[in-house]
Amino acid sequence: MAIKPLKTLCRLLQAISNLPRIEPSQRLRGYYYGQLLANCGKNFRVGVGARIRNPALVSVGSNCYLGEDAHLYPWNEKIVIGNNVLIAAGAKIISRNHAFEKLGLPISSQGYNNQPIIIDDDVWIGFNVVILAGVTIGRGSIIGANAVVTKNIEPYSIMGGVPARLIRKRNE
Ligand SMILES: CC(C)(COP(=O)(O)OP(=O)(O)OC[C@H]1O[C@@H](n2cnc3c(N)ncnc32)[C@H](O)[C@@H]1OP(=O)(O)O)[C@@H](O)C(=O)NCCC(=O)NCCS
Numbered sequence: 001m002a003i004k005p006l007k008t009l010c011r012l013l014q015a016i017s018n019l020p021r022i023e024p025s026q027r028l029r030g031y032y033y034g035q036l037l038a039n040c041g042k043n044f045r046v047g048v049g050a051r052i053r054n055p056a057l058v059s060v061g062s063n064c065y066l067g068e069d070a071h072l073y074p075w076n077e078k079i080v081i082g083n084n085v086l087i088a089a090g091a092k093i094i095s096r097n098h099a100f101e102k103l104g105l106p107i108s109s110q111g112y113n114n115q116p117i118i119i120d121d122d123v124w125i126g127f128n129v130v131i132l133a134g135v136t137i138g139r140g141s142i143i144g145a146n147a148v149v150t151k152n153i154e155p156y157s158i159m160g161g162v163p164a165r166l167i168r169k170r171n172e
């Protein structure tokens with residue numbers, strides 16, 4: 001008999017826990033980051049837990065979405081994101097690499113090889129994708145879940161795997 005109120009309470013708690021995911025809060029977070037980014041177009045939406053490090057090094061076009069727990073990590077080099085780009089939950093985009101050429105020196109003392117990352121218009125980046133420094137992703141491409149992108153990607157490519165390889169072109 002006490003189970004029904006408990007179930008209702010659980011449903012209520014579940015509904016509340018989903019609240020940060022609804023549009024207004026995504027827009028609020030998008031607005032917040034919009035004030036800090038180098039450039040930000042209209043309608044930027046940011047999911048709960050998403051993080052943008054050094055936002056002054058990030059440009060985002062219009063109608064872009066940064067999913068829950070996705071991270072943008074530019075260090076010294078920019079991350080430039082075009083229009084209508086979807087970045088799914090958990091994706092990580094990082095423009096920094098440690099230098100490691102010298103064997104006699106700790107990696108931590110060798111400085112960095114930072115390179116910019118460019119993501120062109122209408123790209124969909126899947127769940128948990130990692131995009132590494134120096135990569136340009138061509139317009140209209142899709143990066144499948146869990147891929148690690150280490151090289152430039154031609155426009156309208158569907159990529160997957162570690163390292164990311166061409167699955168097919170979108171028009172094939
Ligand atoms: C890549 C993706 C878009 C599917 O593309 P698709 O062209 O329809 O691919 P298919 O399902 O026809 O699979 C084609 C081949 O790619 C492989 N493949 C599909 N997704 C893959 C992925 N993420 N990583 C590696 N390989 C993948 C399939 O196993 C298949 O291989 P096979 O030819 O050896 O059998 C989809 O699999 C994907 O990863 N979507 C992302 C989902 C996501 O992150 N959602 C977040 C919500 S925003």
